[in-house]
Amino acid sequence: MSPIHSNNTLQNILLLDAATCVGAGALMAFGSKFVAGLTGIPVPLLYWAGLILFPVAALMIFAGLQSSPSRPIVWLIVLGNVGWVIASLGVFAFVAPNALGTIFILAQAAVVAVLALLEHNALQRPHTATA
Numbered sequence: 001m002s003p004i005h006s007n008n009t010l011q012n013i014l015l016l017d018a019a020t021c022v023g024a025g026a027l028m029a030f031g032s033k034f035v036a037g038l039t040g041i042p043v044p045l046l047y048w049a050g051l052i053l054f055p056v057a058a059l060m061i062f063a064g065l066q067s068s069p070s071r072p073i074v075w076l077i078v079l080g081n082v083g084w085v086i087a088s089l090g091v092f093a094f095v096a097p098n099a100l101g102t103i104f105i106l107a108q109a110a111v112v113a114v115l116a117l118l119e120h121n122a123l124q125r126p127h128t129a130t131a
Contacts, residue, residue: 009125013064014064015061015064017064017081021056021057026050028047028053038101041091078119
């Protein structure tokens with residue numbers, strides 16, 4: 001794996017991404033019945049989507065705590081975030097949430113898209129050249 005030279009910005013973005021995963025994962029997994037009642041999103045979808053976020057957050061923490069994060073791992077995180085956004089939008093083909101549910105899905109997808117863009121941009125900076 002090719003390391004990325006020290007990049008505090010990328011590390012901070014990865015740790016912020018991990019924090020959002022933990023927060024959203026806890027809300028969706030442990031508060032799935034409550035959130036489902038407010039949003040019209042099915043409990044199993046919320047629960048399992050929330051649980052998926054914990055190992056993802058662990059990978060982000062691992063990468064974010066490295067002095068030189070692995071470029072392939074960061075790319076995996078970026079691509080995973082893009083996949084999450086696509087899957088979030090794809091949910092509308094199978095689920096008909098209420099207005100609050102639509103806002104919930106679109107808002108979390110937007111946050112993940114911004115984080116993916118920030119991570120991607122941090123990878124492209126000249127000081128992130130591989131060793």
